Amino acid sequence: MLVVKDLHVSVEGKEILKGLDLTINKGEVHAIMGPNGAGKSTLSSVIAGKDGYEVTSGTITYEGEDVLEMEVEERARAGMLLGFQYPVEIPGVKNVYLLKAALNAKREAEGLGEIPAPEFMKLIREKLAFMQMDASFLQRAVNEGFSGGEKKRNEILQMLVLEPKLAMLDEIDSGLDIDALKVVAKGVNSLRNEDRAVLMVTHYQRLLEHIVPDQIHVLMDGRIVKSGDKSLALELEAQGYDWLQEETA
Amino acid sequence: MASQEMEQLVQREYKQGFVTDIESDTIPPGLDESVIRFISAKKGEPEWMLEWRLDAYQQWLKMKAPSWAHLDYPEIDYQAISYFSAPKKPEDRPQSLDEVDPKLLETYEKLGIPLHERAALAGVAVDAVFDSVSVTTTFKKELSEAGVIFCSISEAIQDYPELIKQYLGTVVPKADNYFTALNAAVFTDGSFVFVPEGVTCPMELSTYFRINAANTGQFERTLIICEKQAQVSYLEGCTAPQRDDNQLHAAVVELVALEDAYIKYSTVQNWYPGDEDGKGGIYNFVTKRADCRGDRSKVSWTQVETGSAITWKYPSCILRGKHSVGEFYSVAVTNGRQQADTGTKMIHIGEGTKSTIVSKGISAGNSEQSYRGLVKIGPRAKGARNFTQCDSLLIGDRCGAHTFPYQEIGNATATVEHEATTSKIGEDQLFYCRQRGISEEDAVNMIVNGFCKDVFQELPMEFAVEAEALLNVTLEGAVG
Numbered sequence: 034m035l036v037v038k039d040l041h042v043s044v045e046g047k048e049i050l051k052g053l054d055l056t057i058n059k060g061e062v063h064a065i066m067g068p069n070g071a072g073k074s075t076l077s078s079v080i081a082g083k084d085g086y087e088v089t090s091g092t093i094t095y096e097g098e099d100v101l102e103m104e105v106e107e108r109a110r111a112g113m114l115l116g117f118q119y120p121v122e123i124p125g126v127k128n129v130y131l132l133k134a135a136l137n138a139k140r141e142a143e144g145l146g147e148i149p150a151p152e153f154m155k156l157i158r159e160k161l162a163f164m165q166m167d168a169s170f171l172q173r174a175v176n177e178g179f180s181g182g183e184k185k186r187n188e189i190l191q192m193l194v195l196e197p198k199l200a201m202l203d204e205i206d207s208g209l210d211i212d213a214l215k216v217v218a219k220g221v222n223s224l225r226n227e228d229r230a231v232l233m234v235t236h237y238q239r240l241l242e243h244i245v246p247d248q249i250h251v252l253m254d255g256r257i258v259k260s261g262d263k264s265l266a267l268e269l270e271a272q273g274y275d276w277l278q279e280e281t282a
Numbered sequence: 283m284a285s286q287e288m289e290q291l292v293q294r295e296y297k298q299g300f301v302t303d304i305e306s307d308t309i310p311p312g313l314d315e316s317v318i319r320f321i322s323a324k325k326g327e328p329e330w331m332l333e334w335r336l337d338a339y340q341q342w343l344k345m346k347a348p349s350w351a352h353l354d355y356p357e358i359d360y361q362a363i364s365y366f367s368a369p370k371k372p373e374d375r376p377q378s379l380d381e382v383d384p385k386l387l388e389t390y391e392k393l394g395i396p397l398h399e400r401a402a403l404a405g406v407a408v409d410a411v412f413d414s415v416s417v418t419t420t421f422k423k424e425l426s427e428a429g430v431i432f433c434s435i436s437e438a439i440q441d442y443p444e445l446i447k448q449y450l451g452t453v454v455p456k457a458d459n460y461f462t463a464l465n466a467a468v469f470t471d472g473s474f475v476f477v478p479e480g481v482t483c484p485m486e487l488s489t490y491f492r493i494n495a496a497n498t499g500q501f502e503r504t505l506i507i508c509e510k511q512a513q514v515s516y517l518e519g520c521t522a523p524q525r526d527d528n529q530l531h532a533a534v535v536e537l538v539a540l541e542d543a544y545i546k547y548s549t550v551q552n553w554y555p556g557d558e559d560g561k562g563g564i565y566n567f568v569t570k571r572a573d574c575r576g577d578r579s580k581v582s583w584t585q586v587e588t589g590s591a592i593t594w595k596y597p598s599c600i601l602r603g604k605h606s607v608g609e610f611y612s613v614a615v616t617n618g619r620q621q622a623d624t625g626t627k628m629i630h631i632g633e634g635t636k637s638t639i640v641s642k643g644i645s646a647g648n649s650e651q652s653y654r655g656l657v658k659i660g661p662r663a664k665g666a667r668n669f670t671q672c673d674s675l676l677i678g679d680r681c682g683a684h685t686f687p688y689q690e691i692g693n694a695t696a697t698v699e700h701e702a703t704t705s706k707i708g709e710d711q712l713f714y715c716r717q718r719g720i721s722e723e724d725a726v727n728m729i730v731n732g733f734c735k736d737v738f739q740e741l742p743m744e745f746a747v748e749a750e751a752l753l754n755v756t757l758e759g760a761v762g
Contacts, residue, residue: 081717084709109719117717121710125732134728135718142719174732191718 034059034230035080035199040091042072042079049075051255052091057199060227064241065234066266067252068274073234074118076252077201080232081115082108095199109135110142112198116188116205122176128187129171132157132194139195160193163223165216181208189220200224202233206240218243238270251277311364315339318467321366325436325470328443334456338466341457348460348594351623352652352684355565355592363530365468365501421485428484430514431476435503438474445476449507453536453573453600461532461567461594465501469534472503477512477543486742488517502533508543510576515546517745531590532567541576541603546584548741550749553589555620563591563620570597574606574635582609583626584740586749588756591620596654598627601635601663608637611737613749615756616649616681625654625686630663630696639670642734645681646757652684659696666696674704675733677726677757727754 035057042050049072057063065073079086082105093100137147161168164186176184185205192200206214221244249266251259258277309320318339322332425432439446456466477483508514537545556563572581583597599608610626628637645651657668674683685702707729715725731750738746
């Protein structure tokens, strides 16, 4: 589904990713771990198309398409969605409005018409209930005055409505208490099926207890230095990253 | 000038052989007393009205155009303007929509303006058969049953001279400023509304229903009076961009609210802003003022300003009555080469008076925009309160936003709050929306409309929907 080859990325002239390779197949859940400043968030930002990241060489392909040639919104409509670490506030814009606009943009790209209002409301209510969110939430401005936990739930709610093929989660666990983490994990797990994939970036093994990955990659100094199954997370938890540094040096 | 002197002057000049063919439809460019006499005669006005105009003209001659606004435009040659012209003859106008600026047509399309109205708005020589003829008849009947007077100010001068004499120029004195003096001398039409004591006007009044003569836009004069406990909601303008052959617009609006009266005045201004280089756009110098004369009276100004090359406009409230209330909600959008210097004045005179100012300025392209607001608390305005919120949003890096708040506090028991923000439309906000699949243009519209929400919710329902569509069209291509 997603193939990243020898990706080099610079930010303001400084090279952050230095030849990263990664392949994600349908139905798989991948976790990227690594120390601060290794370039974990850079990877998901580049795939999503954020400004300020210069791809100096390498390729990213998604279902055979050259991702780097696609506009940000095209990537989203094609099914690559990013759950933000710090979702931004948009004053005056109701949550329900953003959700509807996003869903209709996707449907339009798929050649479907706008979703009829009753159908939309039914869908939203169902997803809200699943995420244990109150309906009043729809009438609030996007992320404005939301607690950390509410913001993260909102990111997952959007995913449940938009049903991405490749869900990228950037430190979705940061700032969550254990109850909120369970709800978020439940949401992500409900997205999993044989046609979809998940790429999550995290610092902590804790998240991986709730969303069990098929593969774990350790990102250090702009490259993936080690890949393994879920047991790798426990090793990292116990030993930190230093031993890998030595191993790869 | 004493009226006696005036009379002499009038007569002397008349003796000197003032002759104008009032059958003619147009007079050549230039302004002198004969022009004013011509206009007055053309309207069949009584003598006192002519004198009123001439007095204004004499005062105007001694005045200078204001230069304090943050606006840059070439000096206006007042002798190059024609002060009375009937609508262009059909043969001089575009013969079909094919001859009209395609950009304008595109805009009509996007705003969903009905086909038969597009031609009229674009100035095409067609018999503009508005459906409003029958509408007008029905609604006139309903109004008169309620005792509400709604007519053109020219009619009012003929039919209700006592009301005109009592109120005209009492809120905005003739020589209040350069443009009001000019307007008083040469105004050609406008609206008159009178709502008698205890009556709530049964419908929203709109200039749209008053389209009876073209080209009344240049020097409009509007007077609205609400007697005790009367209420009216008045809508001015329309969302469709209007072409006008007259570049200079200097309108005056006066509102009078007596005890417990409530006037809600909503404007959507969308005059032609000029082409991409700002050529041909309208200069809009407007004086709007409300006098809350009665205790507990209330006036609410809501405006959405998207058009004109130059906007100079400060709808104000004089809060004279005890516990009277003034409100100002404004969205101003500038794009391309537009310049706007706009804001409000809240003059607190009476005890316990209250005012609210919410101003949202959006600048894009190479435009310049200023908010200029005065909150004045007089010595007798015990316990007066003002709240001002003034936000600017910048799109791109070639535009400018400026805020000039003035406060004069003459009573220590008053409470005055001012909040101001300036922000650039967030790259992060745009990215967030686009990452949800929403196009950049839709994302900008969404963010801007969110920014304006506080003001839009003050507009009458239908207007609010139109205003959102209008904003989207105005900001088209502002990003990227």
